[in-house]
Amino acid sequence: MSARPGIGIIGVGMPAHLHLEAFGREIEDAFGHLPMLVGSSATGKQWRDVDVRLILPDDEFDHLFPDHDAPARMDGRWSLLCAAISELGRLRTGLPVDFQIQRMSNANAKYDGVRHALGLHAVRGGQ
Structure with missing residues (x-):
């Protein structure tokens, strides 16, 4: 299976992928950094x-x-922020989102899996 450069293979399918991208833009607007899709849904169709x-x-x-x-x-x-943003993600995307904020040094030392930036691919009307 081939994917467009920069998007990668994401197991949530369409239109959920579009909703995740929009959710990613909301996170970036709030925090100034793009969130990452990680874990099993970043690599395949079987995920919890x-x-x-x-x-x-x-x-x-x-x-x-x-x-x-x-x-x-x-x-x-x-804990409250992660739980609240997880619930917002579920409402915005219809997916069981597990959102967490991580310290960069911890994330880089402990988690070496696939990361797909969310929010890079804006859908703009008329373009």
């Missing part, structure tokens, strides 16, 4: 949920979540 990750530079992550000193520690602000 749709993993979307916002990977922030360490200093930005630490500014937003100063009490989130270890990934295993529960942080109220981080």
Whole structure:
């Protein structure tokens, strides 16, 4: 199966892919960084949920979540934001979105799988 350059093979299909792209643009508008589609839905058609990750530079992550000193520690602000944005993603896309915000150094050290940027491919009327 071949994919357009830059998009990659995404297992959610159409039109869900378009809805994920729009959701990605909303995240970028709010945080200034594009979220990534990761996990099994980024590589194939069999998945349980749709993993979307916002990977922030360490200093930005630490500014937003100063009490989130270890990934295993529960942080109220981080947990609420991730849960709320997951639910927004589900409502916007119709998909079971699992959204998490990650510190860049942690994400790069622990997760080496496929990452597809969401929000790069705008759909514009008349073009």
